[in-house]
Amino acid sequence: MARTHGSRAEITGPLIRDEARRLFARNGYAAVSMRQIAAAVGVQAGALYAYTPDKQALLHDLLQSHMKELLAAWRDDPSADPLTRLERFVRFHIDFSLDHADAVFLSYMELRNLTPENFRNIAELRGRYEDALDQILQAGAEAGVMHMMDRKLTTLAMIAMLTGVINWYREGGRLDRDRIGDIYWGLARGAVGAN
Amino acid sequence: MARTHGSRAEITGPLIRDEARRLFARNGYAAVSMRQIAAAVGVQAGALYAYTPDKQALLHDLLQSHMKELLAAWRDDPSADPLTRLERFVRFHIDFSLDHADAVFLSYMELRNLTPENFRNIAELRGRYEDALDQILQAGAEAGVMHMMDRKLTTLAMIAMLTGVINWYREGGRLDRDRIGDIYWGLARGAVGAN
DNA sequence: GTCTATATATTGATAGAC
DNA sequence: GTCTATCAATATATAGAC
Numbered sequence: 001m002a003r004t005h006g007s008r009a010e011i012t013g014p015l016i017r018d019e020a021r022r023l024f025a026r027n028g029y030a031a032v033s034m035r036q037i038a039a040a041v042g043v044q045a046g047a048l049y050a051y052t053p054d055k056q057a058l059l060h061d062l063l064q065s066h067m068k069e070l071l072a073a074w075r076d077d078p079s080a081d082p083l084t085r086l087e088r089f090v091r092f093h094i095d096f097s098l099d100h101a102d103a104v105f106l107s108y109m110e111l112r113n114l115t116p117e118n119f120r121n122i123a124e125l126r127g128r129y130e131d132a133l134d135q136i137l138q139a140g141a142e143a144g145v146m147h148m149m150d151r152k153l154t155t156l157a158m159i160a161m162l163t164g165v166i167n168w169y170r171e172g173g174r175l176d177r178d179r180i181g182d183i184y185w186g187l188a189r190g191a192v193g194a195n
Numbered sequence: 196m197a198r199t200h201g202s203r204a205e206i207t208g209p210l211i212r213d214e215a216r217r218l219f220a221r222n223g224y225a226a227v228s229m230r231q232i233a234a235a236v237g238v239q240a241g242a243l244y245a246y247t248p249d250k251q252a253l254l255h256d257l258l259q260s261h262m263k264e265l266l267a268a269w270r271d272d273p274s275a276d277p278l279t280r281l282e283r284f285v286r287f288h289i290d291f292s293l294d295h296a297d298a299v300f301l302s303y304m305e306l307r308n309l310t311p312e313n314f315r316n317i318a319e320l321r322g323r324y325e326d327a328l329d330q331i332l333q334a335g336a337e338a339g340v341m342h343m344m345d346r347k348l349t350t351l352a353m354i355a356m357l358t359g360v361i362n363w364y365r366e367g368g369r370l371d372r373d374r375i376g377d378i379y380w381g382l383a384r385g386a387v388g389a390n
Numbered sequence: 391g392t393c394t395a396t397a398t399a400t401t402g403a404t405a406g407a408c
Numbered sequence: 409g410t411c412t413a414t415c416a417a418t419a420t421a422t423a424g425a426c
Contacts, residue, residue, distance in 0.1 A: 027307060028223055028224070028225050028307060028308060029223070029225075029226075030223050030225035108362070109304060110223075112223060113226065148382075149381050153370070153375070156362075156363055157356045157379065158356075160355055160362070161359075163355070164352060164354075167351075180348070183344045183345045183348050184348070186343070186344050187343075187349060187352055190385040190386045190387065190388050190390070191383075191385045191386045193385050193390060195390055
């Protein structure tokens with residue numbers, strides 16, 4: 001419900017991002033109007049433009065801060081043994097994806113709606129995250145505890161497999177998160193020939 | 196470029212579907228207008244409505260025929276040994292996905308733009324395809340040649356992993372299709388503990 | 391079957407008052 | 409910072425001529 005007059009700048013900004021993220025993820029960037037976002041926030045459409053120059057910048061901002069948050073949240077320990085590092089990555093990726101399901105969804109669903117320049121920016125950040133897993137697989141292969149035919153494809157395949165949880169996971173479902181982590185870690189460990 | 200007058204019913208119908216599939220996949224359902232589709236086909240926008248009642252029916256039709264084609268294309272041999280069946284499934288899924296990349300993309304990208312009834316219809320078809328893999332994993336587990344903690348999650352994880360190829364594959368890239376099949380079969384075989 | 395023309399609604403974005 | 413009002417563009421879909 002849209003208010004009439006009165007300023008709440010300190011909370012409107014984050015609220016716009018929250019509602020835009022939710023609506024974009026649920027209905028798609030192109031299908032969501034600025035008026036819909038404004039209504040969900042509780043302001044009139046014109047007020048949004050005090051926070052973002054346009055709709056495209058809003059999308060790019062959501063994706064960029066998500067990717068930066070993801071990169072900041074992952075803390076590897078290169079001195080640990082590779083299998084331990086991989087297990088931590090698997091569980092981290094699942095937990096982070098489920099905690100930020102809308103943003104994850106957006107990050108691989110709405111790339112096509114970014115301008116070319118914004119796309120390159122997000123793709124670069126994504127590449128850095130893929131490198132984090134690639135380094136673990138490289139260490140595992142060099143230590144002889146992992147065996148794979150192609151490291152790059154293994155990286156992409158594993159991230160695709162793990163990210164898939166957001167497509168079926170429902171709070172309060174058959175399996176809790178720890179159990180899901182166990183199962184995917186079993187799949188991942190087998191995939192890299194570490195049984 | 197849009198023609199002016201003259202009927203080509205026998206080719207306009209399929210052409211509408213082809214161009215709609217391509218444009219929806221590239222730009223997103225909501226972002227593509229009926230005028231864009233008409234322009235790509237070479238007719239005026241009004242002419243599209245001789246072939247589809249509305250835009251929603253066009254999307255649903257594309258997804259439904261894709262899923263039915265997928266189900267019809269997969270021919271399992273339940274008498275073969277489970278690992279052979281799984282290898283065939285892995286290579287089939289990759290090849291089919293790459294041969295129909297736009298439709299595959301649509302099928303998991305635009306589900307949210309279907310009406311609830313149309314969504315249920317597509318979800319049911321998707322469930323049948325998942326069952327095809329599930330049966331193989333069940334046979335493998337019972338024969339003792341595959342080992343997994345959770346068959347349902349293994350099914351979903353494997354399909355997510357395999358489908359991911361459409362996100363990075365490019366014709367003429369570093370790896371040809373057979374080689375990609377080899378690599379993913381290696382990953383899949385390991386994931387089900389069949390090394 | 392396809393065209394032209396149009397009804398009707400909605401969009402992203404801006405201007406100016408408060 | 410937010411509102412109201414509005415512009416200009418574009419959307420889906422339909423009607424009627426050919």
